[in-house]
Amino acid sequence: LAESNRWYILRDRAREVFTRDIQSIAAKISADIDTDHCRINPKSDLNFSARTVSRQALLNFISSYNRIWFRLALEVLFPINIENYQQMKLSIEQYLIQSTGNTSSPSNDTINSKKNNNNNNKTASAQIRLTIKNLILIIIFLERAKLLRLIDNDPCLYIRESKFKSTKESIDILSRDFISSDTNLIRRLKLAGYEPIYRQTSLDEYNYLITNTENKLFDDLKDGIRLTRCAQILLSSINEQVAKFDLSTKLKCPVVNLVHKLLNIDQAFELLQTYGHVNLNGM
Numbered sequence: 001l002a003e004s005n006r007w008y009i010l011r012d013r014a015r016e017v018f019t020r021d022i023q024s025i026a027a028k029i030s031a032d033i034d035t036d037h038c039r040i041n042p043k044s045d046l047n048f049s050a051r052t053v054s055r056q057a058l059l060n061f062i063s064s065y066n067r068i069w070f071r072l073a074l075e076v077l078f079p080i081n082i083e084n085y086q087q088m089k090l091s092i093e094q095y096l097i098q099s100t101g102n103t104s105s106p107s108n109d110t111i112n113s114k115k116n117n118n119n120n121n122k123t124a125s126a127q128i129r130l131t132i133k134n135l136i137l138i139i140i141f142l143e144r145a146k147l148l149r150l151i152d153n154d155p156c157l158y159i160r161e162s163k164f165k166s167t168k169e170s171i172d173i174l175s176r177d178f179i180s181s182d183t184n185l186i187r188r189l190k191l192a193g194y195e196p197i198y199r200q201t202s203l204d205e206y207n208y209l210i211t212n213t214e215n216k217l218f219d220d221l222k223d224g225i226r227l228t229r230c231a232q233i234l235l236s237s238i239n240e241q242v243a244k245f246d247l248s249t250k251l252k253c254p255v256v257n258l259v260h261k262l263l264n265i266d267q268a269f270e271l272l273q274t275y276g277h278v279n280l281n282g283m
Contacts, residue, residue, distance in 0.1 A: 014076045014141075014150055022141050028192035033133045035126055040188050041180035042124035042132045048097050055097070057177045061135075062092060064162035064170075065142065066155050072145065073138040096134055098127075124180075132178055136189075139174070143167045143198045158200050167196035203253040224264025225251055231271040239275050 032039040048055045062070065071082050078095040082088045124132075146157045164170045168186075175185045189195070208229050210220045220226055228247060236243035250267050252260035272278040 010150060011072065011075050014072055014145055017144060017148060017150065018076050018141055021144050022137065025140060025189075025192050025194045026137050029136055029189070030133060032188055032192065033129050033136075035123065035129065038123065039183070040132075040136075040185065041183045042128050042178055043180050044123055046124055046128045046132075046178060048128070048131065054178070058097065058131075058135075061170075061173065061177070062096075064158055064164060066157055066159060068151065068155060069142055069146065069157055070138070072151070073142050076141060077134060077137060096138075097131060132174075135174065135178075136171075136185075139167060139170055140189075140194055143196065146198055156200055156204050157198070160205055165201075166199035168199075171196055201253070203247065203251055206253060222265075224261055224266070224268055225253060225255070227268040228264060228271060231268045231276070235271060235275045242271070242275050 029040070031037055033042075043054075046054050048058060067085070067088065071088055074080060074088070074091050074095065075082060078091070080091050080095060082091055142157060145151075146154075158165055164173055171185060171189070175183070179185050186196075203225070206225055208226055210226060210230070228251060232242055232245060232247065247267070251264050253264075255261055255264065
């Protein structure tokens with residue numbers, strides 16, 4: 001129950017962020033992708049029905065995101081409550097791929113009438129446009145949510161195996177797979193007031209796990225990255241500023257030589273001396 005309450009509080013905060021920071025951008029993107037303007041054009045041959053290349057590309061794109069972040073985005077965009085992975089798969093199918101049940105979306109009659117018109121004009125249907133629009137909004141919202149560290153333990157936004165590790169790269173892949181070549185999506189998004197900035201680094205994906213066995217523990221604590229992170233966690237309880245430090249600007253990751261190892265250990269010692277008042281002279 002406590003975990004559910006924490007999630008509901010997080011979701012409420014995320015919806016406030018969307019309304020405050022994304023809503024105005026979303027309105028401009030909606031206008032650009034609408035069939036009346038067609039400034040953002042999905043590919044005319046897109047088809048997200050079962051066993052199509054487009055559908056598989058979409059599912060691959062979605063699966064590149066950390067599930068907890070993508071779940072948050074779905075619950076912010078749509079009136080749903082996702083309890084498990086099976087519900088998440090159904091929600092993606094119902095609300096994102098098919099784009100049904102969205103209270104802010106066009107009515108079914110409107111969509112059907114626009115589908116008929118678009119068939120003659122060889123442009124993507126209103127249904128496809130709605131799916132692409134929602135996907136763009138998810139990308140933009142998740143960048144903002146990640147930068148604000150809305151989720152307390154701040155998990156990675158993308159999985160390790162993802163083919164893209166930045167918002168810019170995700171938009172490039174979305175453009176390549178789903179957007180017509182006559183649309184410069186990055187430019188349209190900039191005109192709407194959005195510019196991608198987030199990038200996931202090797203340090204973000206670093207495995208900080210320390211093994212609690214005698215031999216392995218000694219090796220783990222010789223790792224300057226782990227040691228610095230441990231120092232940051234320990235010292236953040238007595239100095240809130242330490243918790244906000246961006247270690248990525250100082251730590252060397254990936255570590256490719258002995259110099260990098262020593263520089264990383266120096267960062268841990270610097271934290272301990274400066275904020276923990278630990279005397280490490282002579283080490």
